[in-house]
Amino acid sequence: MTTPKTVAGSIVTALADHGVTQVWGVVGDALNPVTDAIRTEDRVEWIGVRHEEAAAFAMSAQAQLTGRLAVCMGTVGPGAIHLLNGLYDAKKSHAPVLAIIGQVPSEEMGSDFFQEVDNDALFRDVAVWCRTVTSAAQMPLLLEQAVNAAYAEEGVAVLTLPGDLGDAELPDGAHVPTFAPPAGPAAAPLTQIDMAVAAIDDAPKVTLLVGQGAREARTEVLALAERLKAPMVLTLKAKEGLEQDNPYEVGQSGLIGNEAAAKALHDCDLLLMVGTDFPYRNFYPEGKVVVQLDLRQAHIGRRTRCTHAMIGDAGETLRLLLPRLAARSDSGHLDDAREVYEKWRERQAKLAQPDYEKRSLIGRLRGKVDNPDDLIRPEAVAAAVDRHAPQDTLFTTDTGMSTVWFSRFVTMTGTRRLIGSYNLGSMANALPQAVGAQALDRERAVVAFCGDGGLMMLLGDLRTAVTYRLPVTFVVFDNGRLGMVKLEQEQGGLPEFGTELDNPDLAAVGAALGLATRRVTDPEELDEAVAWAIAQPEPTLLDVVTNPQEISVPPQVSIAQGWGFAIAKAKESLESR
Template structure:
């Protein structure tokens, strides 16, 4: 006979699932034993369930196939929540199998009992409890099908006594439905947009990750319209390299050229993006939005023309209806402004910048302790990492430096908590990415605050032979919070971190590690880390006072920063 747990594990393995992430526990014992006996599935035991959920969220985003994690009764399942919310916000198909107290005890406030169906109601597109073997295979099918169809999280709860029960002899094998086929937006809507774009009004494109499979089409659209292309962070992958129309990112981590390109246009075309920051959208523009999800249309900025459909298929229908514009003035101005800004950033990348006359003058104010500039670290990794590298980044300043100084060339991939904005995501996402292919380079841009939050899972890299390269921007700060406080006119408070020697900690945990304090050693240290065998941590002591100037700094922000720095000088220096 086959048990409930065996039936579920076999079905997932048959569908291509090769790993399950989690922490073992009583209600999961039937499942982990079934995994132990199925050579097709690897159990990846983590030190915190949150890391498991982040890891499979990354895997689902990278592969498009369902990622599977497990949490046992009560606290074990609760710990999954943050990583599952990341999967929800990233539209990643994930199945979480959660334990529950024995069936007879449900509803009695038993030890560790939690109402999982209620707990996961907001994060999950589907959440139900399997109470009897007769509910198989259809309950499992519904869970996986919902995760794929709605690109989200499905939670299947199994009481501790149910996993060991025998499945009826003639129970059929689960059949999981394929993802729906991509379809273009309606022809009439496409025609109206073609008529709008056939005029001579200046057009700017804001392109998101929903257009990553439509690279050729988006580039052709930009060329036909003479339109600069602003990319969201998640669109860097696949759309940034060899793109003569690209002018960087918008938002707080963006640049002035991108902001000007959006402000100076007459028509703003959103392609595959739900860019959430309302303040960064220009006012008074005619907006076209192309998205597969109708619920995204118009929720960030008023939209005059809605195209609900797949980006690639819709652009294939639109492009033949457009003629190439001769006037490239709007495009040329935006690209020239971006190149000028980009060239200005390059000075900071020289490890010896602060030794120059201009560098010494600036360093008096923003780097008095002569620490390594984080821009130089990000640029060194960009230069030296292979073109096949998968990058992850912690929410905060490490993402800002990656956004500005790492180019997604070649087959590079990028994953982060860019919709949820959680701390501590970079390491577990790197572990998940590395587990997909242990021969492919994976680099985590970790903040010191994020790394310390899930520090225990450094050991997971050693335990499961995951050769991730963890690059730590060790500025002794919660850097983004510090910047937010100072721009608001507040002296920094509560952001300082009394870190240990993170390289020494990593060495004690079994990783190869090195601490870098001299900018002159940066390139050699990064090259060493990338070449080393096995998991590596590079602890780089960076400047905590580095300022990532926003693309459109306001007078209020400038005064606020000046006031904050004067207060800090009186109070701490």
């Protein structure tokens, strides 16, 4: 292969040699030489989105799913700015993403030229590496630094290319870029492990809080729970690898959690955290011995006080830890938490039945209070998707109530995967992350749990799924509300305000954009409609009109929250009259 002679050509060829197969973004001005180099590179597909934010979210998803570099582009000024939200998602998800950014011509930099933005300042917080190319002689060195930094620090690298340098010729003898190999996993030091063992063996009741960092250590984590007879609280991101066939699991904590997880945490003497940076301090138990195992030292003790730390890979460390621990026979702590968990699951399953309000007196009474119009309950939507989605489905969820219903009613069996904006907490992530994931494998089932607010925010990129034949199933929880904000207001004693959405017929909008669509308003039609949507071989939107008054009760409701909710409902009733 002939070595490219221009800066843009060398960038694209080097990325293709590395295995990059797609670049996402919006074409324009300063980056025209780069997109032209992509046009002539058979190994790289250009995906043109309708909003640069969608490109960054899509690449965040791809990098998280593969562990490989994903690449997005945004040109001068506004195009670059639009990337920021998706790039922050990549940053907080520790995803290796390269953003190639356009800039005004070199001679105009610093003159407040049309569309000029100081990219190095703008991206300094989001990026682990951020540089502007000032001459062709700096290449390929800067590209090598960018890619190596994205991998080494598991984050975003930003390479800014002024408009006059993309076509600039490389100096004679410029070498082909090469990227460093990744480091291998390493266990925590034995001194740390031995101190942790002593503390664990001395604690009568141990509870595990297990996160994303342990997903590849399923065998070791289950063996740890068995040896300690310990209930296992999973973070949402740990569901993917640890929920299936797990006799120790007691669900999630936090606002999406349940009373069994709260009980397991409250009743323990020692909390053993494995690969998690679960952020909500209010849901950690107080006065416990805490042992924390994490790959990143910066995570130790920043959510709750840590008594003993182990810094290392979860799987490698647990393989050394397990044979040092004394095996236990008393399973009382585990059994108590599991009993509460199973009873909670039974109650949740009843809510997901389409005829819930007709089955019992409680159901009929609840329906009269919070669902007088017999709208579809969102629990039933999530449960129907769980029934019909293939065992290797890849799911994305919008931040908010869509994630609540997913966490409670979708089981991560088989080889299912899950992506969401679970660290940044952005709106509008499910759609672009789903199209990014689907582009990795157009044969795999991908289902996006979309809130109506989130979908409308990046609605234009539904067309991207059509343009590039990405057969995502978009399931829309169409309750005409910003549901999580509504719940937050009411728990604080405030009447609902500013959360109502005057949505159009989203199925009709989707059809106009070229998707296969259906709108569902009858609970009796829900199951068949979900089965139909998931079976479609093309991009599909299922617009399900759901009950906006459905309540997601947190695992431990305080008196203040309960009183606040009652006051809010009273105010809403008075105002509605």
